[in-house]
Amino acid sequence: MGEKDIAEKVLEDYNDVFADIVNVLLFQGEQIVRPEQLEDKTLRSSYKADGKLREIVRDVGKNWNQDTIRIACLGIENQTDSDADMPLRVISYDGAEYRAQLIRDISSQDGGDGDIISTKKRRDIKRYPVVTLVLYFGYEKPWSSSKSLLDRLTVSDALKPYVQDYRINVFEIAYLTPEQVKLFQSDFRIVADYFVQKRLNHEYKPSPQKMKHVHAVLQMMSIMTGDHRFEDAYNDAIRKEELNMCEVLDRVEKKGYDAGRIAGKIAGKIDVFYHELGMSVSEIAEKLTMTESEVQKILDESE
Template structure:
């Protein structure tokens, strides 16, 4: 049997209480904004065509954040993805754009539905600080004249080994 990459992290993060705690700690500075019961599993696999072939890409963990509006109607507020990294990846901004873009594309296929943001956190477990690219401009090489026409895309790197004591105290689950 082939060992799946990041299996332990993915399994732990798939629990709603742990996932909510991670998002609350990094996005909402430890405030309990997201509750476990407001989360539902989201699709982690998407397909794209390149080089005349169909390819699959898979996020580590993803969940929808929903709100109750009464009458048991749930409104989707956001889509959160978590990517686990133990090593540098210079193309991480491109990978995150691929994941996020596929999710936004799926939103366009749902006629009449409200659109919601897609937020990805990269949990970096390396022992040294993240040394690689943090945005699209860091990855691309292009003439200065094109800057006004090239959209930048920043990724959210959370360096686990370098959390301050204050940041660690934002966590409440395992």
């Protein structure tokens, strides 16, 4: 898993954020899932194909336990573009979770040999559901790809009644209403608010809401928007435990202003050295500890 993939999932992996996303998107803001009921689960599962062992990796997954009984496995998948094969991907993730329920825990009291539990014993074992949420962050256009397995497959009319469908849960974050955004209680409200504002107004007016997981929010914003100034503002700032997006963007603007002012001073010096003092490009580069190509580029841009 690459650094980019990891960075975009850090925020959602916090239990308070994960629970908040599930409560708003599945239960209309009712506090059904509590952070303390969630536990991290293994995101990797393996299968064999073409004689080789292959791996399936879910973005973010949690086991939801209530009153010490596991009742669900919840997973989140992030998308910035519509993916036609998303139904196939989700069914593979969910299928791996259901298959795992058929495999006996090696630490079980029945001997611990890792074999499949007998049919008779399986009758008394409670099975739990698997729910996957696909979060789509595109704001320029709605999700346009398949939302079910049958939508993706080419199936004849004669065969179609016998092919089982599989519907996926796509939540278009930028297309939530402002009222829905207000239901979020965690840092995810800031993320959702950004994408909704970009869709509605094509610009962003920051919220005064304090961020609990500052670095994770800015990492996710940086990855999802392609604007690395969000993370740069954090890295360059004094690392407070809490910031709001107003403070972050103020620092972004100040950094841009400072960088522009410094660039302007350098360009002014180069102009004086070259045009008034008659220094060569190589002499200017040596004096300012720059490369000749950098000096030449500034001279070309000033003409």
